[in-house]
Amino acid sequence: MIPLAVTAFTATSAVGNGNAAHAAALRQGRSGLRRNDFTAQPLDTWIGRVAGLEALDWPQAFARHDCRNNRLAWLGLQQDGLRDAVEDAIRRHGAARVALVLGTSTSSIGATEEAYARLGVDGSFPPDLRRPEVHTPHSLGLFVAHALGIAGPCVTVATACSSSAKVFAQAERLLRLGIADAALVGGVDTLCGSVLFGFNSLELVSREPCRPFDVARSGISLGEAAGFALLERDGAAAAWLIGHGESSDAHHMSSPHPQGLGARLAIGDALARAGIAPGDVDYLNLHGTASQKNDEVEAALIAELFPATLAASSTKGWTGHTLGAAGILEAVICLLALREGFRPGTLNTTTLDPQCGPQLRLQGEYTPVGIAMTQSFGFGGNNCVLVFAQGARR
């Protein structure tokens, strides 16, 4: 495919606000996970919670969009000059020629949960939460379009944990066909009762900080994050999107295909679109949730498909699994790997599962990174793989 310029990018998660905080935490091995203090009856687990959202100064103009998820989106938009870059793109291309494609898993369902916890005696929503905008999956897209004045096509992708990876593929098609001249992509997901108690009901939540690919791993740590990237056909590129691949497992709603068939298809599609071989990838950010099944399937797949020179890792030990925001968060980690010449390791993990090949790295290392890849696998067997490069290779 014709590479797309990433002209701005940023991420905010439990390790901090913006790119510099992420780069520093990844270098220093500083995790953002803490004991769960979320919801009225906190589960015994660890979470990646973003500090300060409750106290954020919320603009009156956005009153009808107020909820935890949009607060995190707003905090994320303040970092790394992202808002300025979008304003500049709007000036150059026109607001209607900028598309908005965002991903989320649960959007602002937390606001709906809160309304149900405070129903009136007649069973109705409390007056402060009678705002239809925050009780629909598109809450995120509605808010960001309003906040930034983006007037082009505006859509929220919700394919669980692949959501904010798939937005890159969707935006690439829009730009390739000339539907838009720039696209703001990204995703936001916040902690809420649905995901904490939902993943708990599936017995996927760990009682300790998650240990991806550890032989004694005991499940996931949930997290929250916001991330954004501005895509254009050309321009002052921080890096380039050179490939994307999508597929379906057609196997099970909440368990990966045992041989990773869908993941294999998405990886193959992404490499083919990028016009590269597996040996060309310098760093691979894995889905690596620390669930028994995901890590087992993913470890075997990487050991089979990639040469030993590849450095692959999961960064969930820093941020937790941020679900619908995982795609963009880990895309940003790849972009930082390219920029900083640093391949992150895998945090909290001490003894690797014997399924893992030599690609799986526990220690981070400084080395030039020319091509970085990330993979995201969601419920419903929904897979997406992205490839980024320093140069456009046109």
Add this chain to the structure above:
Amino acid sequence: MSTRLGARIAGIGFWSPLLPGWPVARDVLAGLAPPPAGPPAKASARLLAPTERRRAPDTVAIALDPRSLPSIFASTHGDLPINDYMCSTLATTPALCSPTKFHNSVHNAAAGYWTMGTGCMQPSTALSAWHDTFANGLLEALVQAVAGMTPVLYVAYDVGARGPLAAVSPSEGLLAMALVLDPRGDANPADWRLDASVEALPAPSQSAPAPAPWDALLPANAMRQCLPLLAALTGSGDSSMLLRLGSGSRLAVTVINAAAQGPA
């Protein structure tokens, strides 16, 4: 400027309890048949009615093999009854949350079950754009079809709300529309073609259209957004419509009756 997005409609599916299936809906909406008598139908998992399959030539039948089609699922609100269940349970007994309900609460549940049911390993997506969901889903379907030069399956649907959520996310009954959009030439006969482009202009504000005679047959469902296209596909001639995509952009859609024009 924006590319023209053209595709022939290689298959149409429609479902609502009083108009269960496209052949029934088409004839009733076109005024060619009275509404079916009897109680409302129960939903079945079949997207394309057998009669539609029989009408299709072999090439279309191949294109309709679901395992070969990328799919785009669009729903304004997703599974409202499950959201009502999740939020009620979380407010009272969170530790008793059902694992099955939880994994079915994802917006891409329908897409996931479709790929599992058909063995389809092609890409599948699920999206929402509130009142502009149908238009943005149609745009993504056309873009995927044209960008990949492949037929795609587009499904737009909503279900009825339940519980307190109904006050803020109103939707009643069931309504689903499905299209197989094929961008590849005019080599195969098709009754209808779509020709669309994205315009950098606001969509005209929606004035309430005069109720069609069949209006009462369809529930007050959030996916009534598909009715302009549905009406166009039950007419006899060409028609066009402007669908809002964002605050300053719209999808200009022309629906062309290829059957009326004779073979291309």
